Amino acid sequence: MNAPLLSVESISRRFGGFIALEGVTAAFEANKVTAIIGPNGAGKSTFFNVLSGVLAPSAGSIRFKGRDITGTPQHRFAHLGIARSYQITNIFPELSVHENVRVAAQAFRARYDIWRNRAVMTELDDRADAALAAVGLGGRRDGTAKFLAHGQQRALEIAIALVADPELLLLDEPTAGMGPEETKEMVALLERLAAERTILLVEHKMKMILGLSDRILVLHHGRLIADGSPQHIQTDPEVRRVYLGQNDGYA
Amino acid sequence: MTASTSSIASVMAGPAGHRGWRARLAAWRVPLSILALCLLPWLLPSNALAVNVLVYGLLAVGYNLLFGYTGLLSFGHAAFFGAGAYVTGIAIGRFGVPWFAALLLGVAAGAALAFVIGLLSIRTRGIYFSMVTLALSQLVYYTALQASSWTGGENGLRGFTVAKLDILGWSIDFLDPIKKYYVLMVFAAAALWLVSRILNSPFGAVIEAIRENETRARACGYDVERTKLIAFTLSGLICALAGTLFALHLAIVPLDILHYQTSGMIVMMTLLGGAGSFFGPFVGALAFLLMEDVVSLWTSHWQIVVGTVFILFVLFLPKGIWGTLIAWRADR
Numbered sequence: 001m002n003a004p005l006l007s008v009e010s011i012s013r014r015f016g017g018f019i020a021l022e023g024v025t026a027a028f029e030a031n032k033v034t035a036i037i038g039p040n041g042a043g044k045s046t047f048f049n050v051l052s053g054v055l056a057p058s059a060g061s062i063r064f065k066g067r068d069i070t071g072t073p074q075h076r077f078a079h080l081g082i083a084r085s086y087q088i089t090n091i092f093p094e095l096s097v098h099e100n101v102r103v104a105a106q107a108f109r110a111r112y113d114i115w116r117n118r119a120v121m122t123e124l125d126d127r128a129d130a131a132l133a134a135v136g137l138g139g140r141r142d143g144t145a146k147f148l149a150h151g152q153q154r155a156l157e158i159a160i161a162l163v164a165d166p167e168l169l170l171l172d173e174p175t176a177g178m179g180p181e182e183t184k185e186m187v188a189l190l191e192r193l194a195a196e197r198t199i200l201l202v203e204h205k206m207k208m209i210l211g212l213s214d215r216i217l218v219l220h221h222g223r224l225i226a227d228g229s230p231q232h233i234q235t236d237p238e239v240r241r242v243y244l245g246q247n248d249g250y251a
Numbered sequence: 252m253t254a255s256t257s258s259i260a261s262v263m264a265g266p267a268g269h270r271g272w273r274a275r276l277a278a279w280r281v282p283l284s285i286l287a288l289c290l291l292p293w294l295l296p297s298n299a300l301a302v303n304v305l306v307y308g309l310l311a312v313g314y315n316l317l318f319g320y321t322g323l324l325s326f327g328h329a330a331f332f333g334a335g336a337y338v339t340g341i342a343i344g345r346f347g348v349p350w351f352a353a354l355l356l357g358v359a360a361g362a363a364l365a366f367v368i369g370l371l372s373i374r375t376r377g378i379y380f381s382m383v384t385l386a387l388s389q390l391v392y393y394t395a396l397q398a399s400s401w402t403g404g405e406n407g408l409r410g411f412t413v414a415k416l417d418i419l420g421w422s423i424d425f426l427d428p429i430k431k432y433y434v435l436m437v438f439a440a441a442a443l444w445l446v447s448r449i450l451n452s453p454f455g456a457v458i459e460a461i462r463e464n465e466t467r468a469r470a471c472g473y474d475v476e477r478t479k480l481i482a483f484t485l486s487g488l489i490c491a492l493a494g495t496l497f498a499l500h501l502a503i504v505p506l507d508i509l510h511y512q513t514s515g516m517i518v519m520m521t522l523l524g525g526a527g528s529f530f531g532p533f534v535g536a537l538a539f540l541l542m543e544d545v546v547s548l549w550t551s552h553w554q555i556v557v558g559t560v561f562i563l564f565v566l567f568l569p570k571g572i573w574g575t576l577i578a579w580r581a582d583r
Contacts, residue, residue, distance in 0.1 A: 052470070095459065
């Protein structure tokens, strides 16, 4: 068996007396799309925040490419090769669309240089434009980010993550708040990305997950209750009981 | 392929009208600002006002680097202004240090103090950050008040008048107000060039990203705390330079310079002129000092009027005088 790209070993996370995540163990192979589902409050966001370094686990360990990265500060994660998007749109609102992506690309070239003129770093412009083209925002390059439509802002967020050329892409509800048309475009984008990247995503829209992912993890009350192929998850009685039947998850 | 390239080109051509105008202004901002400062003594009614606009404007420029560009509201910048002024005054008056070395000492001391205060305050956020900077700067104020054998305490620091400057064999009469103005302006001009350079640098892009969205900047791979600390120190350095120029100009350092009212005044000047605009701080300093001069002629409660104007600006012109003018011109 191939060594997994990312593995978590019995990780837990508590907030005071509340246990948000308890003893989750899983391994993720490269070039697969894995979805994480679960009812509200199941611990999906906490799990994602632990995987992206926002939160350190209270117990357990995380390994990325065979290396223990537990407790690494969040800003190091992008340099390790892990990039993420957020459930609530998280962009640089007053900057231009192009500048949003360019500044993300710059993190791998210059972070504390107060002397050079950044305009001479033209390779960053090319990388930013390539990432924008990949998400279909090439035509909006010079607009101010806050004036983009909601769906375009979500795509911009993915471009910001993509320009890092991450080995692992974490997407937290990429279609949150989108209408059917925007969702369709986002799914098409995710399918293109899935062909060449390792993706972990949290999603609520069940139909979309079933078509897109190679594997699904189900969290409930902070525990991993199921882990398998979409077919397997659909028929799992425990999953049907806690999740699918509860809120018309197939919607 | 060609179709998509040309569509990108056409989109770029569209907004290039006003973006281009702003870009050209940005490219010339240092020479244009220096030109404006050169003309200042001839446009204003008194040399004293011109020097004050120069010094306080530079102080607000330093503060703007932190507040306008990095997005951190410090209420303690009087400490760095005061540190620069006191250290320069003490170095000249007590140790007979040549003026230029005293100036460098003042700047270094202010930057070092900013590094320490930054280190203690930068991990707090929002109002807590403002309060910690305020508390630490008050600590500096009371230290200066207590250490009166060094600082002169409430009477202020005196006895370090610089009458003549010797620069590379030239001797300049520093008591001539117009000559004094232009000597001080050379340092302000150098500082403006440095600030412009920082804003154009990769680091300049990072601080703006942090101002826009700290969480996203961290996720992009930037060490936000470290970047803020560097910005805080650079900001303190520029403010300390303003302090040394203030000391050389007045030949006394009043204790008030360290008072929290000075910190508040710095915030007001920056906001009045336009936080996040390059030349705005000078406009803000001019507006503030003019209001003080004019209103205090008919009432000693001039702060009521200035305070009201300040509130109106925060509510209705958040970009300040200069920032609003630039935005208005760019939209046409």
